[in-house]
Amino acid sequence: MHLEAIHVYKQFQTRQGSLMALKDINMHIETGEFVGAVGTSGSGKSTLLRLIAGLETPTTGKIKVDGAEVIGPGADRGVVFQNYTLYPWMTAMDNVGFGLKLQGIKPKERRVRVKEYLEVVGLSQFTNAYPKELSGGMKQRVAIARALACHPKVLLMDEPFGALDIQTKASMQEFILELWQRLGITIFMITHDVEEAVFLSQRVYVMTPRPGQIQRELSINLPLNRDHSIKRHSTFQDYKDIIVDLLSGRNVATSNSD
């Protein structure tokens, strides 16, 4: 899979006039990568993800998946939203199987895949639970399983752990990292949490405040098998500092020069 954004601009028409949310975005995601995007609130991260998902269309520029231009949403780009968007009248099982049902996959095959993905996210015991009976972390796992069950080319996540408490967030970060390695999936995740971006990503796009532009692309050269202890590592701290400086605009001069 090769996903790319080519000179993407996004303008919104608001009552106060037109608002430039994204400016000249060029980026790419390759098979098996874990790519992150960080930016302050309002820097257009969600807009970028929604453009890739096909929920919005670029004002100018193109987004291509394997050479084909994205013209709308589809099951080849799975999305996990920040707020748990599970169907409240469906059990965990039915939620995970819903995408397959929409695509007309027969109940028998559906059951097999649902079982498989509930196992993948460690929720086999909650097959028949309703969303309101699940904790925040579990709901997000169901949402991840639901997206993955459709075998998307890329999993797009918009601050998926933003609404979770610190402990749950930490365990979900390790969970998603482990899942990424085990399944060999491709993930694009946006966050305002610098530490989260460094901890999870192989490559990070750092965005500017509005209008959102990519000010820097950073490869994170940390071991693939990470756990939270790596956060104390000096290399980890260095990456964090670089991004924090970029986001606060302090280090703009040096970052532009190299």
Place this chain on the structure above:
Amino acid sequence: MKLTIKPLHQSSGTPVQGLKPTVFWRIGEDIPPSFSSLLIVLSVVVPFLAWWVLSTSGLVHPKFLPSPPQVINALVRLWQSGVLLQDITASCFRVGTGFFLAAVVAAPLGIAMGTFASIRSLTEPIFGIVRYMPAPAFVPLLIIYLGLEEPPKIALIFIGTVFFNILMIMDAVKFVPKELIEATYTLGGRRWQVLLQVITPYVIPNIIDAFRINMAASWNLVVVAELVAATEGLGKRIELAQRFFRTDEIFACLIILGLIGFAIDLSFRVLLQVSCRWAVD
């Protein structure tokens, strides 16, 4: 050494200004179940006793205010003569048919209007105007068009409830989270699948609730219709009783109307509890 923590406020005898505890005036909180049951019993018993006392006190002429035993007598009399059952059946049939037709039209139309801005623009202005025309004002027209039998009565109930049902269902659709719809698209859902498999199940509890609330209007209207022209029905019975100054029968019919309404309301609540467990509590 002992660690002492200095209190934030030095207690000086005067109590701290704060919210005083209460049971009766709690806002948005539950009251103890036993207290709640007591209040519920009181809400029925007190008016009943007041009625009984007033009617037997001699302050009001019994022709104007019959006592509970007189009303029960009237009830038994009407029941035994068979007219009460006949009236109940007739009124229930009219309400049932009229409301059913209104529901069958309102559910799909309300969902469609809530979902598609185009259909909303196409229909909302005209419905908004017609809704403000009082349904009873249609009675003369309905009689001219449909005669004096069942059709005008059913039509009146239909007209009087269909618009409220539509608008309440349409409003419910507006509360379907946009992200839930978008999530469906990203799972490969088509628009008609979103309509039938996401929006519709999401608003079913609201539809049931809209029906429960608007049911009351159809009972108002059936009485109106029967007062105008009918041979049987609870409204007709009340009108006949008035002609013969039988206040005990009027009271009996009012109580029956109240009980039927209450039973229907309760059935809708049970239906909601049973069919949409995910949406309750």
